[in-house]
Amino acid sequence: MIYTVTLNPAVDKTIYVDNFTLDAVNRVSSIRQDAGGKGINVSKTIQQLGGTSTAVAFLGGASGSFITSALDEMGIPVRAFAAEGDTRTNTKVVDLVSHTYTDINEPGAAVTKAMLDDALAILALEINPGDIVVLSGSLPAGAPTKTYATWTRACRKAGARVFLDADGEALVEGLAAKPSLIKPNEVELGRMLGRELADDDSIIAAAQELVDGGIEQVMVSMGSAGAIFMTDKGAYRLHQPAVEVISTVGAGDSVVAALAYAADQNLPLEQAARLSMAVGAATVMQPGTEPAKRDDIDRLLEQVQLTRL
Numbered sequence: 001m002i003y004t005v006t007l008n009p010a011v012d013k014t015i016y017v018d019n020f021t022l023d024a025v026n027r028v029s030s031i032r033q034d035a036g037g038k039g040i041n042v043s044k045t046i047q048q049l050g051g052t053s054t055a056v057a058f059l060g061g062a063s064g065s066f067i068t069s070a071l072d073e074m075g076i077p078v079r080a081f082a083a084e085g086d087t088r089t090n091t092k093v094v095d096l097v098s099h100t101y102t103d104i105n106e107p108g109a110a111v112t113k114a115m116l117d118d119a120l121a122i123l124a125l126e127i128n129p130g131d132i133v134v135l136s137g138s139l140p141a142g143a144p145t146k147t148y149a150t151w152t153r154a155c156r157k158a159g160a161r162v163f164l165d166a167d168g169e170a171l172v173e174g175l176a177a178k179p180s181l182i183k184p185n186e187v188e189l190g191r192m193l194g195r196e197l198a199d200d201d202s203i204i205a206a207a208q209e210l211v212d213g214g215i216e217q218v219m220v221s222m223g224s225a226g227a228i229f230m231t232d233k234g235a236y237r238l239h240q241p242a243v244e245v246i247s248t249v250g251a252g253d254s255v256v257a258a259l260a261y262a263a264d265q266n267l268p269l270e271q272a273a274r275l276s277m278a279v280g281a282a283t284v285m286q287p288g289t290e291p292a293k294r295d296d297i298d299r300l301l302e303q304v305q306l307t308r309l
């Protein structure tokens, strides 16, 4: 079983504007809204892959209900915990002329340590050995920076494999609890290590350091440049096929989803790596945070380039 955990979910509101201009009135040509937040996006993609996951999330207000209904409609089981206040709305401004994409992410509804502890106690009782728990996204206000470390330890103690996709302090602290997999992009990885990673060699060296430190799998996603997948059983340079890019929001989440699905299905490492790139490319072909289409994934899978390092 796969559980995705989104402590700070969001309604992703994509606003389409022609010639987005700062310091001026901009007229919106169309809007779309998606259930979002990193773990929720992971659940949506796992569903497209034919897998099953339970989306664990703190939700509140009308925006929280919007997310619950959207996931219900997709047939994704939700384990909702009440947030203190309304779930945030993250605004994505897409300029259809200049093709720029601007994210404006709100801080989100606060939680208390007691709320987090209660949710974790319930989740830990439910987890069975061999399950996968995906911890994704920013921490909401009120959550200590060591929250992911605490959750990783508890889930590992219950026998689960933990995949962590976070940034900044939350990631640095979380690493101490030794998740099985992390998926920083190259900027997040550089930030985490406090140095600029300018080329493949420096990314490979950085990922190797983490694997040597006890993280079994480090997937460094690199946007249109593909990814470097470093593991304790092999390392790969990956390139996805060229596709028409509609929205890159949720691309990283889709890579995490593919890796969680592959691990749950016990797919060989190389197959997992290929799948993650096909899913990443198929995701950017969709608007907003609509998940990748199965037929795109199947078609792109054969075109992924994989080189053993």
Ligand SMILES: Nc1ncnc2c1ncn2[C@@H]1O[C@H](COP(=O)(O)OP(=O)(O)O)[C@@H](O)[C@H]1O
Binding pocket: 184, 185, 221, 222, 223, 224, 225, 226, 227, 240, 242, 243, 245, 248, 250, 251, 252, 253, 255, 276, 277, 280, 281, 284
């Ligand atoms: N512009 C793009 N063109 C094609 N594929 C992309 C593009 N951006 C992202 N992807 C795919 O999605 C994956 C994850 O994207 P990335 O931007 O690195 O993640 P994040 O959203 O976490 O920053 C990439 O490794 C790649 O496979």
Ligand SMILES: O=P(O)(O)OC[C@H]1O[C@](O)(COP(=O)(O)O)[C@@H](O)[C@@H]1O
Binding pocket: 008, 010, 012, 036, 037, 038, 039, 041, 090, 105, 136, 137, 138, 139, 248, 249, 250, 251, 252, 253, 254, 289
């Ligand atoms: O929790 P954070 O870091 O604010 O990120 C939340 C945002 O990230 C997303 O999950 C997209 O993430 P990625 O583009 O990094 O895959 C959006 O759905 C959401 O608005």
